[in-house]
Amino acid sequence: MKIFAVVFTSLLLVGVSLAEDDEATEQVETIEDLIPEGTGYEKHPGADTHILFTKPGGGYRLVSGQEAHILLGFINRASEDLFIDTLDASFRLAGDYNSVIQNLSAVGYNRKLSTGQEASLFYQFHVDNVFSGMPVGLEVSLMYHDSEGKVYREAVFNSTLTVEEPEVSFDAETFFLYVFLAAAIVLGAVLLLQCVSRNKKPSGRTETGTKDGDVDYAWLPSTVLKQGTPKSTRQKKNKSE
Amino acid sequence: MRLFVLLACVCFTYAEEQKLPEARLLSLKKVLNRYLVENRDVSVDYELFNVGDAPALNVKLTDRTFPPSDFDVVSGSLDAKFEKILPGANVSHSLVVRPNKYGLFNFTSAEVTYRISEDSTEERISFTTEPGQGGIMPEVEYERRFSPHYLDWAVFALVSMPSILLPYFLYHSSKSRYEGLVKSKAK
Amino acid sequence: MSGVSKAKKLTREDELLQQFSNNVTARNSATFYGNAAIVAILPIWLFYRIQQLDLVSNAILFTAVSAVSTYLLAMAYARVQFVTKHKLAQKREQAINREVALEFGDRKVSRDERDERVLCRKNEVAQYEATHYSIFYNNSVFLSLVVFLGFYLFRSLAPGLNYILSVGGSAGLVAFLSTGK
Numbered sequence: 001m002k003i004f005a006v007v008f009t010s011l012l013l014v015g016v017s018l019a020e021d022d023e024a025t026e027q028v029e030t031i032e033d034l035i036p037e038g039t040g041y042e043k044h045p046g047a048d049t050h051i052l053f054t055k056p057g058g059g060y061r062l063v064s065g066q067e068a069h070i071l072l073g074f075i076n077r078a079s080e081d082l083f084i085d086t087l088d089a090s091f092r093l094a095g096d097y098n099s100v101i102q103n104l105s106a107v108g109y110n111r112k113l114s115t116g117q118e119a120s121l122f123y124q125f126h127v128d129n130v131f132s133g134m135p136v137g138l139e140v141s142l143m144y145h146d147s148e149g150k151v152y153r154e155a156v157f158n159s160t161l162t163v164e165e166p167e168v169s170f171d172a173e174t175f176f177l178y179v180f181l182a183a184a185i186v187l188g189a190v191l192l193l194q195c196v197s198r199n200k201k202p203s204g205r206t207e208t209g210t211k212d213g214d215v216d217y218a219w220l221p222s223t224v225l226k227q228g229t230p231k232s233t234r235q236k237k238n239k240s241e
Numbered sequence: 242m243r244l245f246v247l248l249a250c251v252c253f254t255y256a257e258e259q260k261l262p263e264a265r266l267l268s269l270k271k272v273l274n275r276y277l278v279e280n281r282d283v284s285v286d287y288e289l290f291n292v293g294d295a296p297a298l299n300v301k302l303t304d305r306t307f308p309p310s311d312f313d314v315v316s317g318s319l320d321a322k323f324e325k326i327l328p329g330a331n332v333s334h335s336l337v338v339r340p341n342k343y344g345l346f347n348f349t350s351a352e353v354t355y356r357i358s359e360d361s362t363e364e365r366i367s368f369t370t371e372p373g374q375g376g377i378m379p380e381v382e383y384e385r386r387f388s389p390h391y392l393d394w395a396v397f398a399l400v401s402m403p404s405i406l407l408p409y410f411l412y413h414s415s416k417s418r419y420e421g422l423v424k425s426k427a428k
Numbered sequence: 429m430s431g432v433s434k435a436k437k438l439t440r441e442d443e444l445l446q447q448f449s450n451n452v453t454a455r456n457s458a459t460f461y462g463n464a465a466i467v468a469i470l471p472i473w474l475f476y477r478i479q480q481l482d483l484v485s486n487a488i489l490f491t492a493v494s495a496v497s498t499y500l501l502a503m504a505y506a507r508v509q510f511v512t513k514h515k516l517a518q519k520r521e522q523a524i525n526r527e528v529a530l531e532f533g534d535r536k537v538s539r540d541e542r543d544e545r546v547l548c549r550k551n552e553v554a555q556y557e558a559t560h561y562s563i564f565y566n567n568s569v570f571l572s573l574v575v576f577l578g579f580y581l582f583r584s585l586a587p588g589l590n591y592i593l594s595v596g597g598s599a600g601l602v603a604f605l606s607t608g609k
Contacts, residue, residue: 071370073292116363119368120267120269120369385479393473393477401470408560408563409564423526
């Protein structure tokens with residue numbers, strides 16, 4: 001397999017050089033050429049990584065407002081020991097990978113892997129609600145070093161994902177919105193009814209005095225009661241007037 | 242020039258095909274408890290994902306991180322065996338242990354060994370994820386903070402009811418007797 | 429005859445004074461202290477089981493706080509009883525008049541004797557009802573305060589401090605409230 005790889009690369013180089021000779025294009029020096037890309041760390045040839053999103057599952061997906069869980073497998077195919085240091089992630093702008101939107105905290109592992117051994121690393125982070133619906137570049141990078149102390153950094157995941165919206169079963173905001181609307185409707189109905197009933201009110205409410213049967217004479221001692229009945233007193237009063 | 246590129250592509254694809262299919266297991270070890278309490282069950286969950294191209298054979302999961310002096314196995318076992326895990330499939334294994342001491346405990350990885358393909362005899366040693374350090378709290382503190390104590394409240398209510406209801410009943414009976422007298426006369 | 433009746437009235441006056449004074453009779457006092465002691469001990473069960481306050485090691489704390497709460501509760505009982513007694517006496521006057529009238533029936537009794545009987549009975553009933561009402565009211569307030577203070581407000585404090593503050597505080601508050609009306 002390696003022989004074929006060598007053949008392929010050599011052929012490609014030859015092809016490219018031939019192409020360049022054919023089309024003598026001008027190369028303008030840009031800023032990107034002066035400032036090196038990345039941190040300057042490279043990947044160890046013996047490191048074989050594989051990333052899996054366990055939450056939310058089903059491929060490479062991110063759901064806003066929820067935690068995302070990543071499982072990273074690392075096989076040490078080199079002939080020396082490798083030491084895994086940290087795993088960190090960052091959200092970048094979908095178009096421009098060099099502008100970081102959010103740096104997520106790094107988790108340290110400090111694990112030693114001998115030749116041929118494999119380790120699984122777990123990493124989790126929270127996807128903020130801000131990212132809901134927008135495409136975002138996620139870069140997960142692993143830092144490790146070898147027995148000589150040389151540090152390596154590898155972007156185990158580096159691509160653009162569109163953050164999905166969560167499936168909401170119960171939203172407090174909309175619930176209380178409905179409650180408020182219901183209350184407003186009820187209030188409106190009550191006010192309406194009041195207006196209607198107010199129009200009916202000023203009709204025939206004559207003031208009547210106390211009638212004969214309403215008064216309780218039980219508290220008066222019997223002697224006083226014998227003196228005069230209310231009718232007689234009224235007659236007396238009428239007579240006096 | 243184009244011919245060269247075409248040749249290069251052919252070589253590349255040929256080179257790709259030569260890569261042998263092999264299994265690759267990603268293993269996750271999780272402690273499901275929110276609180277770790279002395280003498281109370283702690284649930285540990287293991288999940289193995291095969292993200293390779295070939296089935297993983299003779300998979301053995303061994304957890305040597307719970308010394309028998311400090312942990313009793315309540316259910317499940319510290320070892321698990323899976324004959325075959327197909328590519329794209331995942332399996333899980335659970336274990337319930339009970340710590341008999343309190344203090345800080347570092348949950349480290351369990352070990353998984355598997356054969357990467359049918360043709361190869363290579364047994365790969367794979368380590369699961371580490372849940373990390375956890376504090377096992379003493380039982381007394383857990384009791385005080387978390388149990389609902391329904392029985393205790395019920396007993397308290399039962400015992401305090403006489404001291405409240407009895408005087409009220411006596412007061413009420415006398416009061417209603419006299420008020421009844423007033424009402425009956427008024428009628 | 430008048431001398432004897434005067435003497436009788438004096439002692440009667442003394443008796444009446446005694447009845448209307450603030451001093452509680454020995455029997456009443458015993459009732460109060462007994463009830464107060466029982467109620468002051470009740471929260472100990474709660475703190476022992478829920479706050480995990482060990483009985484034996486904190487025995488001194490328990491007895492001290494219980495003693496103080498007992499005293500404060502008994503004081504509260506006496507005060508509330510005194511206030512309620514007068515209110516109740518006024519309320520029950522009519523009913524007792526009727527009751528005494530029913531007792532005597534058609535017999536001709538002197539006004540003095542009837543009034544005396546009414547007064548006596550009124551006092552008795554008012555005392556009885558006021559005692560029980562006072563115990564009921566103070567117990568409920570005390571126990572609810574203990575539960576509220578001990579298991580909501582001071583929940584996060586150390587158990588010993590929690591016990592002192594909630595039980596002592598509730599007893600103090602109950603005593604304080606009793607001085608109000």
